Amino acid sequence: MRNQILTTIIVFVALLQFSTFKANGQSKESYIPENGYWVLVSNIHIKKVTTVQFYNLENQLIYEEVIKDQKMDLKRVKTLRCLKKGLETALLAWNQQKKAIYNKDWVAMNFKKQVLKHR
16 A cells, blocks of 8 residues: 555656656747847738837847748747847847847748748
């Protein structure tokens, strides 16, 4: 009886650790940046154009890009990953130049790379 209870506890703890590990590995929070943030600006009348704006923690615009013919769904991990990579690139450029940069296609290139990877 005692061995059965001990075995049950060990199995329960192992399952608990496994489920926690898997949940953390797929978390969308890992794609949330720490050194800045982004804003997506769109118009309901022009659905295929989105403006992506990156800001640093001091709320200064550091990069802006107009994305055409690309769906920006913030519920998708792919979108969050591309935006985070674009923000990291923009932060590096901002730290070197200390001025806002416009339309260098950093986000669009990340989307194209993700599409090619999954084909």
